[in-house]
Amino acid sequence: MVSNSKFRQQKPAKNVWKLLYNKLFREILVPLFLMITTPNLTILLSYIILKQNKPLTEALIYDFPTTIQNAWLTVHWFDLQCWTAIGLLLGWGLISLHLPAKPYNGPITSNGFTPKYWHTGFRFYLISMAITVPLLYIYRVSHLFDKLYDFTGNLIVFGFIVCLFLYIKGLLWPSKGLHNRTGNPIFDYYWGIELYPHLSARISLKILIICRFGLILWQYIVLLCWKSNYESLANGQFNYALTASTILQSIYLAKFFYWEDGYMNTIDTSVDRFGYMVCWGCIAYVPGFYPITSLYLSVQPLNPNYTFQVFLLNLLCGIAVIGLNYWSDQQKLVFRATNGKCIIWGKPAKLIRAEYEDDFGKVRKSILLTSGFWGLTRHINYTFELMSTFLWCIPSLFNSPVPYLYLLFLTVLLIHRSVRDDNKCAKKYGKYWQQYKGVVKYQMIPYVY
Numbered sequence: 450m451v452s453n454s455k456f457r458q459q460k461p462a463k464n465v466w467k468l469l470y471n472k473l474f475r476e477i478l479v480p481l482f483l484m485i486t487t488p489n490l491t492i493l494l495s496y497i498i499l500k501q502n503k504p505l506t507e508a509l510i511y512d513f514p515t516t517i518q519n520a521w522l523t524v525h526w527f528d529l530q531c532w533t534a535i536g537l538l539l540g541w542g543l544i545s546l547h548l549p550a551k552p553y554n555g556p557i558t559s560n561g562f563t564p565k566y567w568h569t570g571f572r573f574y575l576i577s578m579a580i581t582v583p584l585l586y587i588y589r590v591s592h593l594f595d596k597l598y599d600f601t602g603n604l605i606v607f608g609f610i611v612c613l614f615l616y617i618k619g620l621l622w623p624s625k626g627l628h629n630r631t632g633n634p635i636f637d638y639y640w641g642i643e644l645y646p647h648l649s650a651r652i653s654l655k656i657l658i659i660c661r662f663g664l665i666l667w668q669y670i671v672l673l674c675w676k677s678n679y680e681s682l683a684n685g686q687f688n689y690a691l692t693a694s695t696i697l698q699s700i701y702l703a704k705f706f707y708w709e710d711g712y713m714n715t716i717d718t719s720v721d722r723f724g725y726m727v728c729w730g731c732i733a734y735v736p737g738f739y740p741i742t743s744l745y746l747s748v749q750p751l752n753p754n755y756t757f758q759v760f761l762l763n764l765l766c767g768i769a770v771i772g773l774n775y776w777s778d779q780q781k782l783v784f785r786a787t788n789g790k791c792i793i794w795g796k797p798a799k800l801i802r803a804e805y806e807d808d809f810g811k812v813r814k815s816i817l818l819t820s821g822f823w824g825l826t827r828h829i830n831y832t833f834e835l836m837s838t839f840l841w842c843i844p845s846l847f848n849s850p851v852p853y854l855y856l857l858f859l860t861v862l863l864i865h866r867s868v869r870d871d872n873k874c875a876k877k878y879g880k881y882w883q884q885y886k887g888v889v890k891y892q893m894i895p896y897v898y
């Protein structure tokens with residue numbers, strides 16, 4: 450009797466905490482916190498690096514109120530050149546989605562919908578580079594570099610507008626595939642309503658915004674930083690540090706576009722809805738924050754400690770690690786595409802056959818790879834991702850934490866993501882996931898974590 454009454458008293462209390470956590474913390478406070486901090490962080494860093502060029506401690510600790518105020522007040526919000534650039538990028542992105550190419554399927558959703566895409570990513574990247582690189586070679590671009598801070602401000606606004614459009618579209622004209630609203634507009638705006646928002650069969654808004662806008666802008670900005678820095682150097686000088694960082698980020702981005710079909714199987718595309726978190730993130734946060742090492746290096750004086758020999762070593766290590774990141778992602782992709790009938794590191798793939806129930810209670814089958822990279826840790830691809838990022842930050846050496854901020858952010862993001870993915874897979878596969886965790890014991894670093 451006693452334990453029963455205790456149980457009755459405790460259960461509602463436990464539910465209240467759970468309800469508070471979900472409804473107040475997870476669905477209101479966290480989204481609001483992120484929607485307030487990320488635009489501030491983006492504009493602030495852009496301002497400090499591009500306009501003030503002050504040490505971070507001075508700008509943030511001693512002078513924070515003035516810095517943040519000026520960061521917002523000095524942006525030219527309706528800069529015609531910036532909005533023209535945004536329009537051109539979107540226009541080219543839309544055209545690129547219609548380039549002739551073979552179709553392929555994305556992963557099936559829990560309600561049985563299979564998204565269809567076309568292999569246009571790498572063509573888009575190659576054409577974009579074939580146009581951009583000669584233009585950068587011919588024309589001086591320092592005046593465009595000087596516009597980057599205004600451009601970041603305009604991207605922040607544009608991102609909010611697109612997310613509002615996505616929210617309204619999700620409410621009124623949801624596309625096929627998963628979509629649902631919680632009824633809490635803050636969370637629905639932040640997280641998104643639709644998984645696969647489309648404007649037509651070919652126009653996937655996720656591909657348009659993530660790949661054809663955010664990721665390519667990252668590439669353009671990295672190249673712009675390098676060229677404008679090159680224009681500022683005296684005859685005979687060469688910025689090895691910025692060059693190494695530029696080459697490594699460019700190889701990483703070229704790899705991304707080459708592997709775009711693989712990206713369509715990732716958590717961003719097959720799990721996360723398309724709202725502020727992913728959409729605004731790719732419109733404003735990726736171009737504003739991800740190239741931070743390039744932004745920093747392009748306004749710093751040359752560092753004589755970063756010699757040609759260090760440059761070569763840095764490049765070789767960086768290329769090798771980006772290769773490992775690609776190889777590990779590709780291994781899983783080939784494994785799934787061949788239904789496990791493939792050779793991994795010279796031997797037939799080892800696997801666990803798993804089952805799960807979809808939204809309609811139908812039992813579906815899946816396979817989990819337990820050999821090759823995927824036998825080392827459950828997210829070795831994240832480890833390589835972090836190592837490659839470290840290798841394009843390291844040319845800045847150790848005078849300031851600023852060029853390492855993206856690495857810091859990515860470390861938190863990927864650790865959190867690996868936990869999120871672990872929870873998702875545990876829920877989806879149940880005992881099979883526990884069996885998999887018994888075989889592949891570590892999350893990211895063998896024998897450590």
Ligand code: NDP
Binds near residue numbers: 556815823827831874
């Ligand atoms: P993964 O590619 O690791 O995909 C995880 C999913 O793969 C799981 O949800 C599960 O999906 C399936 N899976 C997990 N383990 C196995 C296994 N052993 N065998 C077969 N399938 C398995 O994660 P991401 O999508 O997050 O990352 C993809 C790439 O993108 C990585 O290289 C990552 O580093 C990079 N990335 C970069 C970011 C950046 O901002 N720079 C951010 C995030 C990712 P299922 O339900 O199908 O079983």
